[in-house]
Amino acid sequence: MLKRSYDIILLFKEYILLAFYIAVALLLLxxxxxxQVRAMRAGLLSATGALQDVFGVVPNYFALxxxxxxxxxxxxTLNDEVNRLREARLENIRLHRLLGLKDRPAFRYLSARVxxxxxxxxxxxxxxxxxxxxxxxxNMPVVTxxxxxxxxxxxxxxxxxxxxxxxxxxxxxxxVERSRVNGIVKWTGGRSLSFANVPxxxxxxxxxxxxxxxxxxxxPAGIRIGVVSGTRTVxxxxxxxxxxxxxxxxxxxxxxxxxxxxxxxxxxxxxQRP
Amino acid sequence: MRRNLILIAxxxxxxxxxxxxxxxxxxxxxxxxxxxxxxxxxxxTRGQIPAMTTGFFLGILVDILSxxxxxxxxxxxxxxxxxxxxxxSYNENKTAQFLSGPQFPLVLxxxxxxxxxxxxxxxxxxxDLSWRTTILQFGLPATLYTVALAVIPMxxxxxHYRT
Numbered sequence: 001m002l003k004r005s006y007d008i009i010l011l012f013k014e015y016i017l018l019a020f021y022i023a024v025a026l027l028l029l030x031x032x033x034x035x036q037v038r039a040m041r042a043g044l045l046s047a048t049g050a051l052q053d054v055f056g057v058v059p060n061y062f063a064l065x066x067x068x069x070x071x072x073x074x075x076x077t078l079n080d081e082v083n084r085l086r087e088a089r090l091e092n093i094r095l096h097r098l099l100g101l102k103d104r105p106a107f108r109y110l111s112a113r114v115x116x117x118x119x120x121x122x123x124x125x126x127x128x129x130x131x132x133x134x135x136x137x138x139n140m141p142v143v144t145x146x147x148x149x150x151x152x153x154x155x156x157x158x159x160x161x162x163x164x165x166x167x168x169x170x171x172x173x174x175x176v177e178r179s180r181v182n183g184i185v186k187w188t189g190g191r192s193l194s195f196a197n198v199p200x201x202x203x204x205x206x207x208x209x210x211x212x213x214x215x216x217x218x219x220p221a222g223i224r225i226g227v228v229s230g231t232r233t234v235x236x237x238x239x240x241x242x243x244x245x246x247x248x249x250x251x252x253x254x255x256x257x258x259x260x261x262x263x264x265x266x267x268x269x270x271x272q273r274p
Numbered sequence: 275m276r277r278n279l280i281l282i283a284x285x286x287x288x289x290x291x292x293x294x295x296x297x298x299x300x301x302x303x304x305x306x307x308x309x310x311x312x313x314x315x316x317x318x319t320r321g322q323i324p325a326m327t328t329g330f331f332l333g334i335l336v337d338i339l340s341x342x343x344x345x346x347x348x349x350x351x352x353x354x355x356x357x358x359x360x361x362x363s364y365n366e367n368k369t370a371q372f373l374s375g376p377q378f379p380l381v382l383x384x385x386x387x388x389x390x391x392x393x394x395x396x397x398x399x400x401x402d403l404s405w406r407t408t409i410l411q412f413g414l415p416a417t418l419y420t421v422a423l424a425v426i427p428m429x430x431x432x433x434h435y436r437t
Contacts, residue, residue, distance in 0.1 A: 017326060017327075021330045040338060044338050052293070191303075
């Protein structure tokens with residue numbers, strides 16, 4: 001009996017092994033957010049992040065000159081805008097005080113270099129050279145000078161992986177800057193985003209800028225996400241289909257900034273109450 | 275034992291190249307899958323079980339390196355299936371012939387297609403992205419790019435086995 005079982009196992013060993021591997025893979029799919037798996041990720045990220053840091057120097061060197069010229073131009077324009085915004089901010093503070101409104105906290109930003117990128121099988125991520133040692137935590141927002149780029153999804157001592165907006169797991173609570181219409185930004189494949197859950201009667205037009213809203217506990221409010229590139233109404237549907245072009249150029253990410261923002265624990269607690 | 279250690283070392287090297295260098299040659303976000311090429315090579319030279327095992331462990335490493343998404347285990351599943359399917363082509367008397375002939379890219383096309391179909395079928399669960407559109411926009415081009423890249427080692431094998 002035992003010999004017969006052994007013979008059967010030998011005969012079908014490839015199938016048995018395949019079934020075992022599939023079972024383990026499915027188990028991992030079901031339990032992949034445990035602390036042991038996170039620790040494994042962090043360990044591997046430290047090793048590969050360091051290697052990506054080394055290999056990342058070569059392609060960047062040749063683009064430095066052009067980048068310098070572009071940055072000098074941007075610097076001039078931004079200086080001018082900063083001066084005008086400073087005046088507007090002072091006026092805003094005076095009006096807030098008059099109305100007795102709570103001040104919104106300013107955020108600290110930590111700059112980071114992109115040392116690696118993955119865009120395999122729709123998993124669009126970048127690796128940056130900042131980690132736990134620099135104060136980076138899971139789910140911290142990542143931005144560029146243009147707008148929202150993504151959020152931190154995995155972090156080790158010196159490196160972190162960022163899920164870009166172009167990822168199936170990233171959804172952002174957002175609103176139209178002009179008409180204050182609320183919705184959810186999500187990825188629709190390629191380089192496109194959609195602004196979902198917008199009723200057909202609400203005011204959204206081509207060219208409108210979409211920003212993060214106060215409803216999100218993960219992203220600070222007011223960060224640019226994209227520009228409405230088209231809207232269409234589907235007959236019989238209560239919601240309008242709104243296409244967004246992201247403001248960030250995801251093909252040219254070299255430097256990003258991590259907003260050292262952690263969700264307000266009081267707010268998270270009240271949101272999670274049944 | 276020595277052969278297995280060499281296999282492990284080369285597999286890790288292939289993973290490093292896939293992670294560090296292959297993204298530099300992306301075309302419209304499409305990258306070739308060097309890991310699949312390696313798995314098919316292992317299948318044709320060593321058989322089904324080594325190819326499945328290589329695919330499983332490389333898949334887990336790829337999933338871990340993809341950040342904290344909810345799909346840890348997906349690449350392990352698809353790549354072990356890829357290794358299993360590619361292993362059906364193993365013939366210890368015809369290894370050189372298969373590596374240097376049309377069998378290598380043909381097996382790779384079939385394995386890559388099945389891999390991508392299965393991958394996106396699971397990956398897109400709970401997402402609004404259309405499976406059909408994703409296969410046409412990403413799955414098929416990725417397969418073609420992978421096979422195009424495989425032509426380089428194929429010619430190298432052909433030259434090696436004919437001298």
